[in-house]
Amino acid sequence: MPSKSITNRAQIISFIAKLQTGKKLKLSNIGECDDVHYLREGLKKLSTKSPGKIHLGNAGTAVRFITTLACCLNKEVVITGEKRMKERPIKPLTDVLTQLDANLETNKGCPPINIKPSTLTGGKIKIPGNISSQYITSLLLSSPLMQKGLTIQITGDLLSRPYIEMTIALMKKCGIKVETSKNFRTIKIAPNQKYKPTQLQIEKDASSASYLGEYAILKSIELQKPVKITIKNLPKNSIQGDIFFTEYLKKMGCHIKHTKDILEITGTPNPKPLGTIDMGQTPDLVMTFAVLAALIPETTTITNISTLKIKESDRIQALKNELTKLEVKVTTTKDQIKITGQKSPKPLANKRKTIDTYNDHRIAMAFGVLKKTLLPKLTIKKPSVVRKSYPKFWADINKLNKTHKPNGKHN
Numbered sequence: 001m002p003s004k005s006i007t008n009r010a011q012i013i014s015f016i017a018k019l020q021t022g023k024k025l026k027l028s029n030i031g032e033c034d035d036v037h038y039l040r041e042g043l044k045k046l047s048t049k050s051p052g053k054i055h056l057g058n059a060g061t062a063v064r065f066i067t068t069l070a071c072c073l074n075k076e077v078v079i080t081g082e083k084r085m086k087e088r089p090i091k092p093l094t095d096v097l098t099q100l101d102a103n104l105e106t107n108k109g110c111p112p113i114n115i116k117p118s119t120l121t122g123g124k125i126k127i128p129g130n131i132s133s134q135y136i137t138s139l140l141l142s143s144p145l146m147q148k149g150l151t152i153q154i155t156g157d158l159l160s161r162p163y164i165e166m167t168i169a170l171m172k173k174c175g176i177k178v179e180t181s182k183n184f185r186t187i188k189i190a191p192n193q194k195y196k197p198t199q200l201q202i203e204k205d206a207s208s209a210s211y212l213g214e215y216a217i218l219k220s221i222e223l224q225k226p227v228k229i230t231i232k233n234l235p236k237n238s239i240q241g242d243i244f245f246t247e248y249l250k251k252m253g254c255h256i257k258h259t260k261d262i263l264e265i266t267g268t269p270n271p272k273p274l275g276t277i278d279m280g281q282t283p284d285l286v287m288t289f290a291v292l293a294a295l296i297p298e299t300t301t302i303t304n305i306s307t308l309k310i311k312e313s314d315r316i317q318a319l320k321n322e323l324t325k326l327e328v329k330v331t332t333t334k335d336q337i338k339i340t341g342q343k344s345p346k347p348l349a350n351k352r353k354t355i356d357t358y359n360d361h362r363i364a365m366a367f368g369v370l371k372k373t374l375l376p377k378l379t380i381k382k383p384s385v386v387r388k389s390y391p392k393f394w395a396d397i398n399k400l401n402k403t404h405k406p407n408g409k410h411n
Contacts, residue, residue: 001031001033001204001205001208001389001390001391001392001393002029002030002031002202002203002204002205002233003031003202003203003204003205003206003240004031004033004035004036004061004205004389005061005163005166005205005207005240006166006170006200006202006203006239006240007027007030007031007036007202008035008036008039008061008062008065009065009137009141009166009167009170010025010027010170010200010202011036011039011040011043012039012043012065012069012141012142013025013141013170013171013174013195014027014197015043015046015047015069016069016141016142016144016145016195017174017194017195017196017197018197019145020144020145020194020195021194021195021196021197023197024197025174025195025197025198025199025200026197026198026199026200027199027200027201027202028199028200028201028202029201029202029203029233030202031202031205031391032391033387033388033389033390033391034057034059034387034388034389035059035061035062035388035389038056038057038059038062039056039059039061039062039065039066042054042056042062042066042079043066046066046069046070046073046075046077050075050076051070051075051076051077052076052077052078053077053078053080054066054077054078054079054080055080055081056079056080056081056085057081057082057085058081058082058084058085058312058359058388059081059085059388060085060088060132060134060311060312061134063079063081063085063088063090063111063113064090064093064132064134064135064137064138065134065137065138065141066079067079067090067093067094067097067104067113067115067138068093068097068120068138068139068141068142069138069141069142069145070115071097071100071102071104071115071118071119071120071142072119072120072142072145072146073119073145074117074118074119075115075117076115076116076117077115078112078113078114078115079111079112079113079115080111080112080113081111081112084312084313084359085111086107086110086111086112087110088110088111088310089109089110089131089310090106090109090110090111090113090135091106091109091110092127092128092131092132092135093127093135093138093139094106094109094113096125096126096127096135096139097120099125100120100121100122100123100125100146101118101119101120101121102115102118102120103115103116103117103118104116104118120142120145120146121146121147121148122143122146122147122148122149122150122191123146123148123150123151124150124151124153125139125150125151125152125153126152126153126154126155127139127152127153127154127155128154128155128156129154129155129156129157129158129159129161130156130157130158130159130306130307131159131307131310132160132307132310133159133160133161133163133164134163136152136154136164136167136187137163137164137167139152140152140164140167140168140171140178140187140189141167141171143189144176144189144193144194144195146189146191147191148191149188149189149190149191149192149193150188150189151186151187151188151189152186152187152188153185153186154184154185154186154187157280158184158185159280159281159283159304159306159307160241160280160281160282160283160307161184161241161281162240162241162242162244162281162282163241164184164187165239165241166239166240166241168180168187169239170200170239171189171195173198173200174195174196174198174200175193175194175195175196175198176189176193176195177189177190177193203233203234203235203238203239203240203261204231204232204233204234205240205389205390206234206238206240206241206242206243206245207240207242207245207284207285207362207389208365208389208390208393209231209234209245209263210242210245210285210288211288211365211366211368211369211390211393211397212229212231212265212396212400213229213245213246213249213254213265213267213288214288214289214291214292214366214369215227215229215267215369215372215373215397215400216228216229216249216254216265216266216267217249217252217254217267217268217271217292218267218292218295218369218370218373218374219267219373219400219401219404220267220268220269221267221269221271221295221345221373221374222373222374222406223269223404223406224269225269226255226266226267226268226269227266227267227404228264228265228266228267229264229265229267229400230262230263230264230265231262231263231264231265232261232262232263233261234261234262234263235260235261236258236259236260236261236263241281241282242282242284242285244281244282244285245282245285245288246258246263246265248274248277248285248289249265251272251274252268252271252272252273252274252292253268253270253271253272254266254267254268254271255268271292271295271296272296273293273296273298273299273300273341274289274293274300274302275300275301276300276301276303277289277300277301277302277303278303278304279302279303279304279305280303280304280305280307283305283307283308283311284362286302286305286308286315286319286337287315287319287362287363287365287366288366289302290302290319290323290337290339290366291323291366291367291369291370293339293341294323294326294328294339294341294342295341295342295345295374296341297340297341297342297343297344298340298341299338299339299340300338300339300340300341301336301337301338301339302336302337302338302339303335303336304335304336305335305336305337306334306335309334311360311362312358312359312360312361312362312388313358313359313360313363314358315360315362315363316332316334316337317332318356318358318360318363319332319337319363320332320337321356322355322356322363322367323339325353325354325355326342326348326353326375327342327347327348328340328341328342345374345375348375349374349375349376349377350377351377352377352378352379353375353377353378353379354378354379354381355367355371355378355379355380355381356381357380357381357382357383357385359382359385360385361385361386361387361388361389361390362389364380364382364383364385364386364393365386365390365393367380368380368383368386368393368394368397369397372397372398372401
C-alpha cells in the first residue's frame with residue numbers, strides 16, 4: 001500500500017501548486033484508501049466558489065490539513081466529520097489560526113469548524129509539540145500562501161518529530177526553502193515562495209509494512225521455523241519515520257536485509273522482548289508491537305504514547321481491553337502501556353474470542369495478523385475498517401498464508 005502520509009501531504013502541495021502556478025504535481029503510485037479519498041474529495045469541494053459543508057468522515061489528517069488551507073482562501077466553509085471526529089481535539093491548531101487572523105469557530109475545541117472568509121498573512125506563532133504533529137504539518141504545508149511567511153516555535157515536548165521531518169522533506173523537494181534551528185524548536189518558511197509542480201513517486205507505507213513484519217514473527221512462531229517476506233518499493237532511505245519498525249524487529253531477533261528499495265524480513269520463532277521502549281516518535285507502530293508483546297512471556301513497557309488517546313479510538317484503552325480478552329496481563333497510564341505476555345498461545349488457539357476494533361483500522365490490522373496466524377478462531381469486528389489506510393490488507397495476508405503453509409514449501 002502506498003504511503004497515505006506522503007500521498008496526503010502531496011495532495012495539499014499539488015492543490016497549492018495549482019493555485020500558484022496553474023500546474024499540479026505529477027504523482028505516481030498513488031494508493032486508494034479512505035483517508036486519501038476523503039482528502040481528495042474535500043479538496044475538490046474546497047476548489048469551488050462556495051464549498052459549503054465539507055464532510056471528511058473520521059479522517060483526522062484531512063480535517064487538520066484542510067482547516068489551515070481553507071483559512072488561507074477567503075472562503076466560507078464548514079469542516080465536519082463522523083461522531084468520533086467530532087470528539088477529536090483541534091483547538092491547538094485553531095487557536096494558532098485565530099492568532100494569524102483566521103475567523104473561525106469550533107464546538108468546544110473540536111469539529112465541526114465553521115470558517116468565515118479570511119486570509120492568513122502569516123508571521124510568528126507558538127504551538128505545543130506534544131499533542132499532534134499534524135497541527136504543525138498543516139501550518140507548514142499552507143505557509144507558502146501566507147504573505148509574510150511563517151515562523152513556528154514549538155513548545156513543550158515534541159512527539160512524532162519524524163512526521164514533521166517528512167513534511168519538510170516533501171516541501172523542499174517541491175521547491176520550498178525551510179529553515180530549522182539546531183534543536184528543531186523553530187521552523188521558518190520565508191515569504192514569496194511557490195511550490196514547483198514536481199514529479200513524485202509515492203513509496204510504500206511503512207506503518208502498513210509493520211503489520212507484515214508482525215506477520216513474519218507470528219507465522220514463524222506458528223510454523224516453528226523462520227519465515228521470510230519481501231516488501232518492494234520501500235526505500236532504505238525512506239522519508240517515513242515509521243521505517244524504524246525494522247529496528248524494533250531487529251531487536252526482537254529478526255533478520256533484516258534492506259537494499260535500495262527492497263526490504264526482506266526474516267522472522268524468528270523465538271522473539272526477544274523489547275523491554276522498556278519509548279515510542280513517542282513512532283506512535284502508529286504501537287499496536288503492532290503491543291500485539292507481538294502479548295506473545296512473549298516477559299514484560300514489555302511502551303512509553304510516551306499519550307497521543308494515542310486522541311486517535312481514531314483511545315488506543316491505549318482499546319489495547320488494554322482487547323489484550324485482556326486474550327488473558328494477557330496489561331496495565332496502563334495516560335502515556336504508557338505495560339504488557340506481560342503469554343508463555344504459549346496454544347491454550348488460546350481453540351477459544352473463540354471477539355476483538356472489538358472501535359472502528360480503528362490499526363486495531364483491526366494488529367489483531368487481524370494474530371487471527372490469520374496463531375489464533376484463527378478470533379473474530380474481528382468490522383474488519384472492513386482497514387480501508388481507512390490499507391484496503392488490500394486482508395488479501396495480502398491471505399496471499400502470504402498461501403505461500404507459507406504448515407509442512408509446505410515456502411518461497
